[in-house]
Amino acid sequence: MKTLTNEQTAMKVSFVSIIWNIILSVFKLFAGVVAHSGAMISDAVHSASDVLSTFIVIIGVKIANKESDKTHPYGHERMECVAAILLSAILFATGLGIGYKGVIIISSNDYSHLTVPGVLALAAAVISIGVKEGMYWYTRAAAKKINSGALMADAWHHRSDALSSVGSFAGILGARLGYPIFDPIASVIICIFILKAAFEIFMDSINKMTDKACDDETIEVIKSLILKQKGVLGIDQIKTRLFGDRIYVDVEIQADGNISLKQAHDIAHYVHDSIENNIPKIKHCMVHVNPVNK
DSSP: OOOOOHHHHHHHHHHHHHHHHHHHHHHHHHHHHHTTOHHHHHHHHHHHHHHHHHHHHHHHHHHHTSOOOSSOTTOSTHHHHHHHHHHHHHHHHHHHHHHHHHHHHHHHTOOTTOOOOOHHHHHHHHHHHHHHHHHHHHHHHHHHHHTOHHHHHHHHHHHHHHHHHHHHHHHHHHHHHTOTTHHHHHHHHHHHHHHHHHHHHHHHHHHHHTTOOOOHHHHHHHHHHHHTSTTOOEEEEEEEEEETTEEEEEEEEEEETTSOHHHHHHHHHHHHHHHHHHOTTEEEEEEEEEEEOO
């Protein structure tokens, strides 16, 4: 069975997202109009906006996976972080919009303009919650598999849409039961969850664009691999930096100062290959050999 590349996996997931978002948008718009539900019509617009978000993911992943060239010798991986930052901004704006609308309605204390929506709108909200939550877990799994920040941001867009539909469901149900205040209260709670997700995605992308060191667990694995190599007497320094969703590593190792240059080079080469071959997310490892007297 053919294994998909990271780019192919991202494209496949994005295509599935676009198809489902279009289907849901049309269905929710139809349900909102027929059942006279403003909340469901707004939810339909939210789903339609997710199509734009997915296109941003596609563009970001495409550029990030381009080969290194003369003007970008270290590659284009950071472009995926740019895509994730754009998506976090859209998420943030979505959350603020939902929360602002809820606060305005709560503070007005005027629910006379609200109409009682039909059962179809309630059913559409339930279906939307199920589909979008399923898309969240599907996209999240793929994002974790290929270590994609942009795809993870898109997963949270699915989750935000599911939460938006929860708000729509609460509002529609509340209106049908005679408690229209349920809708704006749910909107404010949903807003907080969406803003938190947007902030986390934004900070993760910023860290990957500002040469933050990788996690301690990966560094320990690197140390273990280095010390297993024949001829390595110790480690003087390990420096790592995130470059998009990849990692660059610079290490200084100790070797016998009396061996030949060829032998020292071979030790460095073994360390280099061991690190790059055993940790796929490491894009490049630079090894410097310091001579020591045994």
